[in-house]
Amino acid sequence: xxxxxxxxxxxxxxxxxxxxxxxxxxxxxxxxxxxxxxxxxxxxxxxxxxxxxxxxxxxxxxxxxxxxxxxxxxxxxxxxxxxxxxxxxxxxxxxxxxxxxxxxxxxxxxxxxxxxxxxxxxxxxxxxxxxxxxxxxxxxxxxxxxxxxxxxxxxxxxxxxxxxxxxxxxxxxxxxxxxxxxxxxxxxxxxxxxxxxxxxxxxxxxxxxxxxxxxxxxx
Numbered sequence: 001x002x003x004x005x006x007x008x009x010x011x012x013x014x015x016x017x018x019x020x021x022x023x024x025x026x027x028x029x030x031x032x033x034x035x036x037x038x039x040x041x042x043x044x045x046x047x048x049x050x051x052x053x054x055x056x057x058x059x060x061x062x063x064x065x066x067x068x069x070x071x072x073x074x075x076x077x078x079x080x081x082x083x084x085x086x087x088x089x090x091x092x093x094x095x096x097x098x099x100x101x102x103x104x105x106x107x108x109x110x111x112x113x114x115x116x117x118x119x120x121x122x123x124x125x126x127x128x129x130x131x132x133x134x135x136x137x138x139x140x141x142x143x144x145x146x147x148x149x150x151x152x153x154x155x156x157x158x159x160x161x162x163x164x165x166x167x168x169x170x171x172x173x174x175x176x177x178x179x180x181x182x183x184x185x186x187x188x189x190x191x192x193x194x195x196x197x198x199x200x201x202x203x204x205x206x207x208x209x210x211x212x213x214x215x216x217x218x219x
Contacts, residue, residue: 003062004038010054010061011036025049097144101137108133112193123187127180130193138172167206175199 011021011032018036022029025046034040042050051061108130115126175198183192 004036008036014054024053094144098141101141104137164207168203171202
C-alpha cells in the first residue's frame with residue numbers, strides 16, 4: 001500500500017473528511033487532496049500532527065507494514081552498531097599490539113647496548129637474547145597487524161599484500177645474516193645492532209616500489 005492510499009484509508013477510518021483534516025492541520029483541502037492522490041507528500045512538520053490525528057506511529061504512517069518494518073530497521077541498525085563496535089575493538093587491539101612491539105624493540109636495543117660493555121654478558125648469549133626480543137617484537141607487531149584486522153581489512157587482502165609480506169621476510173632474513181656476520185667478525189655486538197635500523201627503511205622503500213609498479217600497471 002502506497003503512502004497516498006494509507007493516508008486515505010486512515011482518514012476514512014478516523015471518520016474525517018478532507019476539509020476536517022485540513023482544518024485540524026491548518027492546511028488547505030487541496031493540500032490534503034494532493035497528499036491522497038500522490039501529487040505531493042506531507043512536509044516533515046506535518047507528519048507528527050498526522051500521526052496524532054490518526055493515532056498511529058510515524059513508521060505506521062510512512063511505511064507499509066508499520067511496526068514490523070520498524071523492527072527490521074531497528075535490527076539492521078543494531079547489527080550495524082555491533083559491527084562498528086567490533087571494528088573499534090579490533091582497531092584498539094591492533095594499536096596496543098603495535099605499540100607493545102615498538103616498546104619491545106626499544107628494550108632489545110637498550111639491552112644490547114649495555115649487555116656486553118656494561119653487564120659483561122657473553123656476546124653470543126647477549127646477541128641470542130637480543131634476537132629473541134627482536135623476534136618477539138616483530139611477531140607481536142605482525143600478529144597485531146594481520147590477525148586483528150577489521151572485516152573490511154580482511155576482505156581487502158590482495159595479491160599485492162602477499163607480495164609485500166614475502167619481500168619483507170626476505171629483507172628481514174638478509175639483515176639478520178648481515179648483522180650476525182658483521183657482529184661475529186668485529187665482535188662489536190653493542191654497535192652492530194644499528195644495522196637493524198635499516199629494516200624499516202628498506203621495508204618502506206620496497207613497499208613504495210611495489211605500489212609504484214602497480215600504479216604503472218593499472219595505467
